[in-house]
Amino acid sequence: MKIFSLISFAAILNHLTPVLAASDYDCGPARIPGSRIQNAYDEAHRPKFQANSRTYEPRELFTVGTYEHEHQEDTETIKFIVKVGGTFEREILWVKAFANREWFHCEPATV
Numbered sequence: 049m050k051i052f053s054l055i056s057f058a059a060i061l062n063h064l065t066p067v068l069a070a071s072d073y074d075c076g077p078a079r080i081p082g083s084r085i086q087n088a089y090d091e092a093h094r095p096k097f098q099a100n101s102r103t104y105e106p107r108e109l110f111t112v113g114t115y116e117h118e119h120q121e122d123t124e125t126i127k128f129i130v131k132v133g134g135t136f137e138r139e140i141l142w143v144k145a146f147a148n149r150e151w152f153h154c155e156p157a158t159v
Contacts, residue, residue: 070089073085073155073156075128075130075143076152077121078126078147080128080143084117085143087115089132091113092114092132093110093134096111100136104135106135109141110135110136112131112133112134115129117130127147128146129147131144131145
């Protein structure tokens with residue numbers, strides 16, 4: 049009985065603990081804010097999560113979120129289409145951005 053209580057307590061804590069927000073990403077000349085990346089993914093995740101009828105592996109792609117980002121460079125505004133792939137557990141697997149007819153593989157930003 050004690051083991052069951054401990055497992056139940058751990059499950060409740062895990063459910064109540066929010067997922068860490070994504071870090072910022074460097075996509076070519078632009079730095080994409082982690083909060084925007086996480087929001088784009090969450091918006092795509094929500095409807096698919098509610099309609100889900102199968103089990104996913106821990107690192108398996110669950111869904112892809114998309115949003116538009118504008119980057120100001122000198123006097124020019126560059127419009128990016130950002131795609132975010134992630135898991136069932138809302139972990140970000142990859143971020144890609146498209147601008148000026150070119151795809152950028154985005155990397156987590158370093159300080």
